[in-house]
Amino acid sequence: MYGGSTNLNVEDFFDDNTILVQRTLRSGQSISYDGNIVIVGDVNPGAEVIAGGSVIVIGALRGMVHAGASGDANAVVIAFKLLPTQLRIVDHITRAPDDVENLLDEMVPEIASLKNGVVTIERWEVR
Amino acid sequence: MSKVIVVTSGKGGVGKTTTTANVGAGLAALGHKVVLVDADIGLRNLDVVLGLENRIVYDIVDVTSGHCRLRQAIIKDKRLPGLHLLPAAQTKDKTAVSPEQMQELCGELKKEYEYVIIDCPAGIERGFKNAIAGAERAIVVTTPEVSAVRDADRIIGLLESSGLSSPELIINRLRINMVKAGDMMSIDDILEILAIDLLGVVPDDDEVVISTNKGEPVVLNEKSLSGKAYRNISRRIKGEKVPFLNLESEGGFLNALRRIIGLK
Numbered sequence: 001m002y003g004g005s006t007n008l009n010v011e012d013f014f015d016d017n018t019i020l021v022q023r024t025l026r027s028g029q030s031i032s033y034d035g036n037i038v039i040v041g042d043v044n045p046g047a048e049v050i051a052g053g054s055v056i057v058i059g060a061l062r063g064m065v066h067a068g069a070s071g072d073a074n075a076v077v078i079a080f081k082l083l084p085t086q087l088r089i090v091d092h093i094t095r096a097p098d099d100v101e102n103l104l105d106e107m108v109p110e111i112a113s114l115k116n117g118v119v120t121i122e123r124w125e126v127r
Numbered sequence: 128m129s130k131v132i133v134v135t136s137g138k139g140g141v142g143k144t145t146t147t148a149n150v151g152a153g154l155a156a157l158g159h160k161v162v163l164v165d166a167d168i169g170l171r172n173l174d175v176v177l178g179l180e181n182r183i184v185y186d187i188v189d190v191t192s193g194h195c196r197l198r199q200a201i202i203k204d205k206r207l208p209g210l211h212l213l214p215a216a217q218t219k220d221k222t223a224v225s226p227e228q229m230q231e232l233c234g235e236l237k238k239e240y241e242y243v244i245i246d247c248p249a250g251i252e253r254g255f256k257n258a259i260a261g262a263e264r265a266i267v268v269t270t271p272e273v274s275a276v277r278d279a280d281r282i283i284g285l286l287e288s289s290g291l292s293s294p295e296l297i298i299n300r301l302r303i304n305m306v307k308a309g310d311m312m313s314i315d316d317i318l319e320i321l322a323i324d325l326l327g328v329v330p331d332d333d334e335v336v337i338s339t340n341k342g343e344p345v346v347l348n349e350k351s352l353s354g355k356a357y358r359n360i361s362r363r364i365k366g367e368k369v370p371f372l373n374l375e376s377e378g379g380f381l382n383a384l385r386r387i388i389g390l391k
């Protein structure tokens with residue numbers, strides 16, 4: 001589900017249990033952490049990120065991302081270019097629409113969260 | 128200055144051997160002393176592309192296993208005095224050589240040659256590990272296809288974690304008409320994902336196939352566009368700044384390619 005915008009604060013999601021990854025994850029590379037993950041770089045197609053908590057990508061997210069992998073339904077995924085091959089929050093799965101190309105070409109930060117059991121993607125307004 | 132260069136790709140058939148032969152011949156034509164190492168043991172090709180197959184007596188496995196001395200196995204090219212080839216073995220497999228042996232071999236070769244260029248086999252297994260073991264610099268070849276780019280990305284990740292931290296990219300077989308029609312990934316699309324330095328773009332060109340079949344690297348063909356692309360790449364490898372080719376075959380000086388790669 002796409003649409004709307006939100007201005008939730010980063011601090012609402014990212015507590016002390018957060019790791020920082022300062023590189024691009026390329027195809028075949030994966031990161032998993034039972035906490036939050038902040039990536040400064042891209043997540044390319046074929047790479048995967050699995051977090052117990054939330055994930056923020058300061059770059060393009062084109063690979064597979066799983067937030068809330070240990071059951072946290074409040075987990076979110078934020079990316080400056082959110083084009084994941086597949087995005088999961090807890091056990092709810094969503095994938096990129098098949099016509100991704102015309103969808104988003106600019107860098108618009110977006111946030112994916114669970115709302116009433118549906119993965120919802122909104123523009124993320126930085127406060 | 129790094130002299131031992133591996134040419135790799137991940138995906139098969141995208142043009143590693145063609146690139147190795149042409150860049151090697153290109154650098155030799157510029158007056159450098161070059162040796163090409165065919166690391167594709169069991170699927171020997173480079174000798175054929177260079178038209179040197181009938182001169183092979185010893186091969187890389189004979190060298191590493193001590194059956195002959197390094198010098199005995201190296202073949203001189205028939206056209207370019209600076210160009211040499213260390214052929215692969217055809218009757219062995221990738222495990223016939225170890226990464227340590229490759230390191231030692233590259234160490235020996237770089238004492239004698241200005242450039243040591245290694246033709247890597249497809250894949251990410253033993254043959255790949257052998258080919259990169261002694262390398263100081265890496266060239267990644269891809270075609271403008273999603274699967275090839277994906278594999279190139281995988282390879283770049285593996286190169287980076289092996290200490291070859293800034294591989295350079297060659298985009299091979301670009302068809303500008305297809306890019307324009309939106310039917311092929313553009314240079315921009317590829318660079319956006321791979322985010323490494325572009326060494327050059329080679330058009331899809333029948334001349335490559337013709338010259339490969341004749342055993343004459345297309346880089347020596349003054350008239351072909353792909354030859355020009357390889358000559359430019361050879362100069363960029365030396366560190367020269369060479370403007371990018373306009374790969375539009377018709378329509379004069381319209382810089383379709385320059386526009387795509389953001390130079391215009």
Ligand SMILES: Nc1ncnc2c1ncn2[C@@H]1O[C@H](COP(=O)(O)OP(=O)(O)OP(=O)(O)O)[C@@H](O)[C@H]1O
Nearest residue numbers: 139140141142143144145249300330331332335336
């Ligand atoms: N720019 C080009 N235009 C047209 N044909 C090309 C071009 N580059 C390569 N080819 C053709 O593509 C085929 C594969 O090329 P090549 O053998 O160099 O690939 P490779 O990556 O070494 O393959 P392998 O993974 O099997 O070792 C060859 O037939 C070659 O002639």
Ligand SMILES: [Mg+2]
Nearest residue numbers: 143144167172
């Ligand atoms: Mg080959």
